[in-house]
Amino acid sequence: MDSSRGVEDLLRELAPQVLGALVRRYGQFEACEDATQEALLKAARRWPTTGLPDNPRGWLVTVAARELLDAARSDASRRRREHALAVATPDAALLAGPADARPAGDVDDSLVLLFLCCHPALSVPSQVALTLRAVGGLRTAQIAAAFLVPEPTMAQRISRAKQTVRASGLPFALPAPDERPARLAAVLHVVYLVFNEGYTASAGDRLTAPDLSTEAIRLGRLLRRLLPDEPEVAGLLALMLLTDARRAARTGPGGELVPLAEQDRDRWDGGAIAEGVELVSATLPRGAVGPYQLQAAIAAVHDEAPSVEATDWAQVLVLYELLERVDPGPMVTLNRAVAVAMVHGPEQGLALLGTLDADRRVGRHHRLLSTRAHLLELAGDDEAAARAYRDAGRLTTSLPERRYLSARADRLRAPDRRG
Structure with a gap:
């Protein structure tokens, strides 16, 4: 993987896995998240030049763990925290070389992080910001630019969200079975909000923010992999694919808005449409139908029509x-x-x-x-x-x-x- 874009994509995929590994070991979300971001930045600067390490995830976990312990050592007033971290470290060899320990059982840390970032104790803007940073691996500046707010404002929002997580004492674990449907609904809502902001920016001189749409679809694919039997997860992914398929035709040469009736449908992404139609067609007959599945079905009808009149x-x-x-x-x-x-x-x-x-x-x-x-x-x-x-x-x-x-x-x- 030679391009910097390829490295960036890999880092976004690995970000929640690295953060999950640290939080599972040390139990300090805020400190672990900061350390993970530092490790991601070092990798983003180094890997395009030096090439990928043999074990990218292990490299990131090791560097992030070092960052975490260095931060604990940097202030004498935090010696107790350093001691607690040392005691919590399950294997001293963690700092000696690449680590790639997986969580116990078959639970993916990425799913746990999504549920944690979308906890009802957080406001919706905080859920969005924390999800993009912790699970998406985006830097604060990237999130601020996408939502057209100053970087200090977004930094404060993320900081408050992490403080809320820390103060709540939330365990790093999946929610109880009776809480999962509501929590999954919150996760899907956050991903959909990210997608909508990318598809039609709420403010500013750009109609779209493609990086946000792309990230939302990536998170949707992640959720689909982690929860393959959840019909609304498939519905949301299908809806995003079918909607994003029209993105190239939604703006003219000068960035002007082109309404659906006037779009050149030859510019729509046929691959995304086919994937979305297949998803929703396989999901709808399986039982209870939710709002994302129905919206995806509506999008499919529009995307398969040769014109507005023929819809x-x-x-x-x-x-x-x-x-x-x-x-x-x-x-x-x-x-x-x-x-x-x-x-x-x-x-x-x-x-x-x-x-x-x-x-x-x-x-x-x-x-x-x-x-x-x-x-x-x-x-x-x-x-x-x-x-x-x-x-x-x-x-x-x-x-x-x-x-x-x-x-x-x-x-x-x-x-x-x-x-």
Whole structure:
């Protein structure tokens, strides 16, 4: 593996394994996480030049363990911690050469780390940040850049998350069986949040942040490997693959937003679509259907259609009706309104959208206004559509979306359009 990109990919794969090995031995998440990051940085600087060691994971574990003990020795006031670490070390040979001890049993430390980082004691932003750093192996600066916040802000968020983990005394172990469904739901939610931020950045001058989408898909593959019998894990991976398959066609040469109806579908990733369709097709018939599986099924219908007009909108509508029963929410209703408009006409879609006006979660959200604008345009009310596009553009914090919405409004107000 000669390229620096290949080394970076390997380090992301090994990061949770190394951190898990240290936490399992020493039981100090915050200190172990810092030491793991130092080891990853040293490897990132050294391996592209010197080549990979014979045992990359063992090299990282050894270097991280040395970093951990050096940090304990660096301050006299921490001699007690050093003693505790020395006592906790199961084998003094750990520091003498490469180590590659695997956890007892067949539990992968990566899964334990995912559950730990997504513990309900942490806020959702902290869960996201800690997951990307501890399980994704991303540096603080990378996470801050992806979420368009200053690096010190992200550093504080990560630090608070680690302090919360330390103060909680959470064991480094899988949650009890009765807690696992809720905790898995939190893990999937965090991975989906990371993907969504990558697919459509919430703010700034970029429409997408591809590194985040790619990392979310990598985490989805990891979860699929660790939990092959969980249908919602397969559903989330399928959903991300089917959605990300359109990424190349979503922006024009200048980074401008290209809506679904105008995308060049030849630029969609056929391999990702095939993989996503195969996943969701194998998962849906197996039993209880969850929201990620249903969203993946909707994405598959869109991806397999040769055009917007040829899309099986009746099937999309049925799937959204099922999704609204399984996981109701204003965004589901909003998307169902589009399907209603395509099947039964824009007036019925607009009527359904009207039920969301009093919902504080979306009443002044740019997505509601832009969807209303689209349906008004379909209904032929160009003047009202232009106003709605303009209002939506004022509310979004994404510059590509703002430019697109403003351009739509200007086009509808053009003299030749108004006749």
